[in-house]
Amino acid sequence: MNEPKKTVEVCFTPLLFPEKVTKESYIVVIVDILRATTSICAAFENNVKKIIPVPDYEKARQYKEKGYIVASEKEGKVMDFADFGNSPFNFLKKEVREKTIAYCTTNGTKAIDMAKDCDKVVIGSFLNLTALSNWLKNQNKNVVILCAGWKNKFNLEDSIFAGALAEKLLSDKNFISHCDSAMAAIDLWNISKNNLLKYIEKASHRHRLKKLVLDDVLEYSFTPNSSEVIPVYKNNAIVNIN
Amino acid sequence: MNEPKKTVEVCFTPLLFPEKVTKESYIVVIVDILRATTSICAAFENNVKKIIPVPDYEKARQYKEKGYIVASEKEGKVMDFADFGNSPFNFLKKEVREKTIAYCTTNGTKAIDMAKDCDKVVIGSFLNLTALSNWLKNQNKNVVILCAGWKNKFNLEDSIFAGALAEKLLSDKNFISHCDSAMAAIDLWNISKNNLLKYIEKASHRHRLKKLVLDDVLEYSFTPNSSEVIPVYKNNAIVNIN
Numbered sequence: 001m002n003e004p005k006k007t008v009e010v011c012f013t014p015l016l017f018p019e020k021v022t023k024e025s026y027i028v029v030i031v032d033i034l035r036a037t038t039s040i041c042a043a044f045e046n047n048v049k050k051i052i053p054v055p056d057y058e059k060a061r062q063y064k065e066k067g068y069i070v071a072s073e074k075e076g077k078v079m080d081f082a083d084f085g086n087s088p089f090n091f092l093k094k095e096v097r098e099k100t101i102a103y104c105t106t107n108g109t110k111a112i113d114m115a116k117d118c119d120k121v122v123i124g125s126f127l128n129l130t131a132l133s134n135w136l137k138n139q140n141k142n143v144v145i146l147c148a149g150w151k152n153k154f155n156l157e158d159s160i161f162a163g164a165l166a167e168k169l170l171s172d173k174n175f176i177s178h179c180d181s182a183m184a185a186i187d188l189w190n191i192s193k194n195n196l197l198k199y200i201e202k203a204s205h206r207h208r209l210k211k212l213v214l215d216d217v218l219e220y221s222f223t224p225n226s227s228e229v230i231p232v233y234k235n236n237a238i239v240n241i242n
Numbered sequence: 243m244n245e246p247k248k249t250v251e252v253c254f255t256p257l258l259f260p261e262k263v264t265k266e267s268y269i270v271v272i273v274d275i276l277r278a279t280t281s282i283c284a285a286f287e288n289n290v291k292k293i294i295p296v297p298d299y300e301k302a303r304q305y306k307e308k309g310y311i312v313a314s315e316k317e318g319k320v321m322d323f324a325d326f327g328n329s330p331f332n333f334l335k336k337e338v339r340e341k342t343i344a345y346c347t348t349n350g351t352k353a354i355d356m357a358k359d360c361d362k363v364v365i366g367s368f369l370n371l372t373a374l375s376n377w378l379k380n381q382n383k384n385v386v387i388l389c390a391g392w393k394n395k396f397n398l399e400d401s402i403f404a405g406a407l408a409e410k411l412l413s414d415k416n417f418i419s420h421c422d423s424a425m426a427a428i429d430l431w432n433i434s435k436n437n438l439l440k441y442i443e444k445a446s447h448r449h450r451l452k453k454l455v456l457d458d459v460l461e462y463s464f465t466p467n468s469s470e471v472i473p474v475y476k477n478n479a480i481v482n483i484n
Contacts, residue, residue, distance in 0.1 A: 012396060013258065015257050016257060016258075016394070016395065016396070152258070153258065153422070153423070154254060154258070154423045156422045156425060156426060159426060178446050179446065180392075180396055180397045180398045180401075180445055180446050181396040183398060184396065184398060184401060184426070184430055187429070187433050188426055188429060188430070191429050204420050204422050
């Protein structure tokens with residue numbers, strides 16, 4: 001008899017994260033393209049040793065007092081106590097190589113915290129799209145793609161990434177989906193994939209970044225497959241297992 | 243000076259319904275294509291006098307005891323105490339003309355209940371798409387399109403309707419949107435609009451209906467502009483104001 005197929009689901013925001021995920025056997029992929037999960041992939045590409053995701057700003061301040069390198073921003077602005085903010089370019093500097101970074105952001109690290117009791121939690125971005133898809137295909141588990149969104153709202157950039165990843169997984173006959181969100185995400189990915197930067201022009205978060213003069217990260221964030229990292233969350237920290 | 247533009251937002255599920263809506267000046271459009279809002283439009287097209295949306299099954303049973311006609315279903319099945327279920331065809335029968343119907347469903351009437359304290363609540367479906375759009379353009383208020391979804395999850399059929407309505411509103415220069423959900427919904431509508439029934443083949447709720455041998459309603463539910471009704475919720479009941 002054939003083994004039952006594994007399911008692929010997409011949650012467009014943390015508010016839609018299904019309760020069952022913490023009880024059953026799932027891998028949760030955390031997605032915050034602008035910018036936490038892109039930055040985490042960049043960090044491991046740059047040989048950062050470990051990232052400690054911190055769910056609130058008070059705890060992030062405490063990490064700084066303990067002597068950690070701290071990356072933290074709130075609504076696109078660097079926190080006063082932090083070493084730097086949320087741009088992936090900060091995580092590519094040579095000063096952070098082999099170091100541990102405590103990291104707290106508006107949306108991304110909160111989504112990681114929400115999933116922390118799940119069986120396995122992994123970090124996804126366009127940087128590691130194909131590597132992550134191949135790794136997931138070898139895990140033989142149901143997959144939930146959790147978009148961090150913006151303050152619990154749907155956003156386009158996380159959703160098109162979710163579609164890209166869902167489409168790759170469903171091209172493998174061992175995966176199946178009955179999830180309308182996954183179907184919609186795949187359609188949005190197929191509309192946008194030939195010109196991601198143009199498509200993302202209409203995303204509201206892009207406009208927030210532009211106001212903050214931070215949109216130099218866009219081309220980097222939307223270029224697929226520059227990295228083979230597989231950042232996995234375990235024992236309160238994220239490490240690269242690839 | 244020009245008057246400020248009115249905003250258009252889409253909520254993909256009741257869980258994403260923004261708190262501000264009950265405080266500020268908004269019109270909320272309730273959408274449950276399969277099948278509550280389609281059925282409500284059908285009812286008024288058939289000259290039903292009034293529909294009382296009932297948020298829970300116990301209250302629906304009490305309406306039956308008081309002598310009302312009661313329409314109620316749970317997950318696609320007619321409740322034992324009810325006169326009929328959720329198919330729009332029930333609401334087109336001559337026995338219900340000029341009558342008041344108490345109505346309780348899995349998703350749609352709960353979404354109406356959630357919005358009941360808002361400034362104005364109106365019922366949308368493909369049946370009254372253009373009529374509703376024209377009416378909304380004359381109201382000079384911000385619009386939130388609230389998809390009932392399926393048990394608080396995103397669904398395709400409500401989302402493509404939201405896209406159809408958002409696109410019509412945004413073709414009017416008095417409306418604007420900074421909402422990523424509205425942008426995504428419009429894209430999904432444009433992918434699907436030339437063959438709605440084929441597109442909806444992949445919606446999970448369609449499969450639930452097919453199992454229940456209820457998919458004779460699909461062609462009716464996805465045919466735009468068969469009706470000019472404007473069903474508005476006021477004082478605990480829905481009446482047609484057009």
